Amino acid sequence: MALTAVEIAASVRAGNLDPVRVTEEALDRIAAADGVVGAFRRVRAEEALKEAAAVAARPDLASLPLAGVPVAVKDVTELAGEYASHGSQAGSSAQAGADGVIAARLRAAGAVIVGLTRVPELCIWPMSDTPDGIARNPWDPTYAAGGSSGGSAAAVAAGLVPLAHGSDGMGSVRLPAAMCGLVGLKPGADLLAEGGWFGMSVHGPLATTVADTAVLLSVLADAPALASVPSPSAVRIGMSTTVPLLHTPVPKELVAAVSTAAGHLAAAGHAITPAAPRYPPTMVLGMTARWLAGPAIQARAFDGARLQRRTRAHVRAGRLVERAGLIRPRTRDHWIARAEEFFATHEVLLTPTLSHWPVKAGRWHEKGWLANVLPSTRLAGFTGQWNFAGYPAITVPAGRSVVSGLPTSVQLVARPGGESLLLGLAAQLEAANPWPRTARN
Template sequence: MVKTAVEIAAAVRAKELDPVQVTQEALDRIAAADGVVGAFRRVRVQEALAEAAAVAERADLAELPLAGVPVAVKDVTAVEGEYASWGSRAGSSKVSTEDGEIARRLRAAGAVIVGLTRVPELCIWPSSDDPDGTARNPRNPSYAAGGSSGGSAAAVAAGLVPIAHGTDGMGSIRLPSAMCGIVGLKPGKDVVRMPGETGWFGLSTHGPMTTTVADAAVLMSVLAEQPDLADLADPKSSRIALSTQVPLTRAPLPRAFSRAVARAGELFRAAGHTVAPGTPRYLLGAIGGSVARWGAGPAEQAADFELAALQPRTRTHIRLGRLLASRVRESTRERWLEQTEAFFSEHDVLVTPMLASLPLKARKWHESSWIANALPSVRVAGFAGLWNLAGYPAMSVPVGVHPSGIPACVQLVAAPGGEALLLGLAAQLEAANPWPRTTGS
């Protein structure tokens, strides 16, 4: 089994493992499996080996939290010598002459960037496929790995790398993490500060995707430049609300997903927390405001792309997004925050299913129409996007499994500043109810 990031970094710091060897083993796994998994748009073979050799020579090796750890980076951020495609052939392929903030923080922590992971065009959809390949779910390859951080989720769940970077605008870390059975954390608004990024009018943020909670905590601490987040501690006795009501639609859930919420409640109760049913007052306007940003954000970004070269589904989304731009109002978010603040004055954490339906099947979704993509996208993401609009931290944690082999994961949501609480609670779930870290484990 692939070592965790925490294990690798500890062994490299102690000079018990050679970063070049660790990187070569990751590259070998990618070469052997990614033809099926489809996680990577670009694998940085020679560059990664050179980076690993440089890590081994660093004077501060003993202090690096991610010393020698192979990491996959979502194909949306600047990496020196690479270009970020955003899943599209319509953008510029001019390579970056320097690292962006995410790559800089990862390298400063000692990580080795082995590749850029596959995303859907402009990160709009919950299936990461493009004309060159499809990111498949390692738990059941007939299903997609999700999106938009689907390549990152597939790379981690398949054991190709121990950790990966993702971004989450409407669930894009949490949804693929849930589909692939790994840990995914969307931090709260402005926890990962990125100067100059608008992130779909404030919806999107960067976060970790890992197989263990300890790895998520370390990677979160690096991305946020908050070292204290790496220190997992037993959480305080918390008031935990359980809800399986799909926001507004009350659509039926797969039974395994509602059972996962009940199971999480049992485990939390046994750990000494107060657990009871509880559902926020979901607002139609908040859902509309989230959808408006989902359209208007990519429409704004598309100014840097050749419109005619975008996929047909994306062009339609851009046109609709321009129409929806007038509905992006701060007042919508403020009304939703009034409801969330009232709910979290009486509860510390909300537990819901992470997925509202089974994932999309793995196929060439980029060849289908906008409506064929949009309907299943909205259906599967019912529990996710409202917490982007609120700017609250939310986390996907494996608990059970659906008969299809797709994991049954729960979403943990806390008020702003609750990242450490979520990580602590997730660690309790992990200790009481361990999950298979990777396929075959």
């Protein structure tokens, strides 16, 4: 895949590229590589070609922001003629009669939906494997691609598609984007709330460039102005590499990525100082309670006896949380007050995205609950608190490990409404420190 989504769409709009041919090439790449990468639960080959032909015949082709662009959607998406499995064999396989909001907006923008990407059961975990496949990191297939949008990240990082949709409840866009060397944006809860996990889960884009991220965000949010990436004026950025509250050690190369990014941002004129919010101890309890109880509520629509062993344990814990009344608005309000305190003196927070290296790829769904919880909490020390607060955050590639060859990354967080600022800062990092767009480059 040589062209970006922006380039594909521009060429299709100009009549220089045929959407059917673009889709055929994407399907060829999927057929050649997905046996190793495991990104897709379902490839819509026949349907996608028909959709591409329909895009080519649209009278408004010249105005479509994603004209003819092959896009993958996470397997939680309502798509006419398909069913969303949510990574489970315990749910309904009844086909949706109509597109949900995400699919409808993608199609309206001219995108061609080529498939549904692999997720862990009920999207609970930061590794995406199911009984019929494992989403692997294209940079090194012995590692997991992350989760829960791991299949989407693998599809983009392997160059199978230029763009993918994801959702993020505790880091589920940013973690796989970081592991696979992509840009991944979690919008604020006020922009693209997905509705799950007591408002913590939001839809978001995964892409190889900042410009592609912006255009997909603008389509998902139905907000065309977000496609324009600004050149931000100088802002105050607080930098921290300490895992909130837990203070667990962060690998040196992940810490070094933050220092490198801070140097580039300082050279662009921004003021960088060591600083972090005053994280309240109740924050961890509040977001963990929602991570447990959210899937427990979702599981009511599934056959509990057929859920995976780790999921059944998670659901039991979530029901205990519900009965104990631990979903307390004041816990979130207290954390937001602390976050607002920090953002009164800083426009942005800069941290690592990952608090540990990715886990190895494997059949994690066959393991017990604790065997999944322990590596999950090690990975996600910097992400979930911003779902809890509802603040936007973006992951940006920063380089590659000299030891493992895996990507490194940083996270930028802004106050609500700061998505354009985050895209602008990410574009400055991209210009100062260009990254290989895919593992196939």
